[in-house]
Amino acid sequence: GRFGKFGGKYVPETLMHALTELENAFHALATDEEFQKELDGILKDYVGRESPLYFAERLTEHYKRTDGTGPLIYLKREDLNHTGAHKINNAVAQALLAKRLGKQRIIAETGAGQHGVATATVCARFGLQCIIYMGAQDMERQALNVFRMRLLGAEVRAVHSGTATLKDATSEAIRDWVTNVETTHYILGSVAGPHPYPMMVREFHKVIGQETRRQAMDKWGGKPDVLVACVGGGSNAMGLFHEFVDDQDVRLIGVEAAGHGVDTDKHAATLTKGEVGVLHGSMSYLLQDDDGQVIEPHSISAGLDYPGVGPEHSFLKDIGRAEYDSVTDQEALDAFKRVSRLEGIIPALETSHALAYLEKLCPTLPDGVRVVVNCSGRGDKDVHTASKYLEV
Numbered sequence: 001g002r003f004g005k006f007g008g009k010y011v012p013e014t015l016m017h018a019l020t021e022l023e024n025a026f027h028a029l030a031t032d033e034e035f036q037k038e039l040d041g042i043l044k045d046y047v048g049r050e051s052p053l054y055f056a057e058r059l060t061e062h063y064k065r066t067d068g069t070g071p072l073i074y075l076k077r078e079d080l081n082h083t084g085a086h087k088i089n090n091a092v093a094q095a096l097l098a099k100r101l102g103k104q105r106i107i108a109e110t111g112a113g114q115h116g117v118a119t120a121t122v123c124a125r126f127g128l129q130c131i132i133y134m135g136a137q138d139m140e141r142q143a144l145n146v147f148r149m150r151l152l153g154a155e156v157r158a159v160h161s162g163t164a165t166l167k168d169a170t171s172e173a174i175r176d177w178v179t180n181v182e183t184t185h186y187i188l189g190s191v192a193g194p195h196p197y198p199m200m201v202r203e204f205h206k207v208i209g210q211e212t213r214r215q216a217m218d219k220w221g222g223k224p225d226v227l228v229a230c231v232g233g234g235s236n237a238m239g240l241f242h243e244f245v246d247d248q249d250v251r252l253i254g255v256e257a258a259g260h261g262v263d264t265d266k267h268a269a270t271l272t273k274g275e276v277g278v279l280h281g282s283m284s285y286l287l288q289d290d291d292g293q294v295i296e297p298h299s300i301s302a303g304l305d306y307p308g309v310g311p312e313h314s315f316l317k318d319i320g321r322a323e324y325d326s327v328t329d330q331e332a333l334d335a336f337k338r339v340s341r342l343e344g345i346i347p348a349l350e351t352s353h354a355l356a357y358l359e360k361l362c363p364t365l366p367d368g369v370r371v372v373v374n375c376s377g378r379g380d381k382d383v384h385t386a387s388k389y390l391e392v
């Protein structure tokens with residue numbers, strides 16, 4: 001359960017059995033025709049897969065240079081999935097897994113509320129009890145999703161400890177799981193946490209990259225040249241990247257949250273400014289002070305406002321296979337507005353970080369290079385926050 005030195009299972013003894021049981025159940029699914037058939041059916045007819053690979057014509061025009069040269073921009077439309085983000089891919093699969101484990105009580109953490117809504121959605125669909133842990137600050141800034149979760153039948157529990165954001169919600173969910181592991185499955189929402197979660201969640205999202213390879217072949221008879229995705233815990237990025245890790249000619253670029261700037265203490269750029277440490281059961285890069293205390297992160301986007309990152313990203317960084325950069329809150333807000341105005345697509349603030357990175361990337365790309373940006377989610381949940389900062 002390791003990616004080089006990263007990953008592992010740094011959890012209390014009481015969770016070890018549940019993690020082993022989960023890993024065994026996951027591996028059993030790989031050969032369970034029934035499960036694969038049910039999962040593929042749900043992804044197609046309920047989630048609405050496959051998601052389009054959309055050529056963003058006006059965004060491409062925006063990056064054309066005066067000599068008419070420039071890259072071609074494509075968006076992988078995970079925002080068009082049911083519930084409005086990539087999160088549903090993992091939630092569906094883990095709900096089916098929980099049913100096979102005979103667990104009727106589901107818990108989850110959420111920051112942006114998209115994973116929370118995805119979990120509440122699959123619990124409604126499969127008749128499972130649902131409890132979502134969410135930081136009080138995030139309940140404020142993603143209020144639309146709190147109402148949606150409750151409408152879908154979930155109990156949303158406010159977490160007030162720490163910065164009352166994603167890290168604190170995750171800690172609370174793990175505490176619940178330690179107490180109720182016999183009856184409860186924890187649908188962890190990203191490629192973080194103890195083994196098998198980082199590998200398992202990546203496997204449940206790799207459909208994003210698999211579809212992209214097929215769609216690229218259909219559209220232009222080749223592969224994408226550059227893949228760009230925002231990185232919070234790292235699941236939408238790993239979902240797009242995994243398929244292409246062995247294609248050395250495909251660049252993988254992860255974009256983190258620089259908040260007020262990576263040279264301030266208000267950011268969440270873990271891979272740029274973090275050190276190796278342990279958080280939520282996994283060894284990975286982590287924003288920590290000299291005493292190893294976790295530094296409170298900041299991002300305008302709740303889904304990137306996390307001091308840790310999935311261990312597989314730490315590995316891809318250390319072996320030099322993937323590149324990681326960051327953009328500020330303001331750059332993300334500018335992209336939020338730019339893509340709305342140019343393509344009629346209102347992206348989530350998390351997604352806006354990947355889209356903002358095009359401003360830095362495109363001027364460096366030769367003519368005709370094909371860039372696929374993971375459009376991880378829609379921005380309805382963010383219009384209230386954005387209205388405080390943007391003149392529209």
Ligand SMILES: CC/C=C(/N=C/c1c(COP(=O)(O)O)cnc(C)c1O)C(=O)O
Nearest residue numbers: 111114115189232233234235236303377
């Ligand atoms: C699991 C906690 C993260 C959440 N969301 C993260 C998120 C992210 C960042 O999460 P990762 O893909 O796991 O890095 C990107 N795009 C959208 C639309 C998101 O909602 C959530 O609670 O919804």
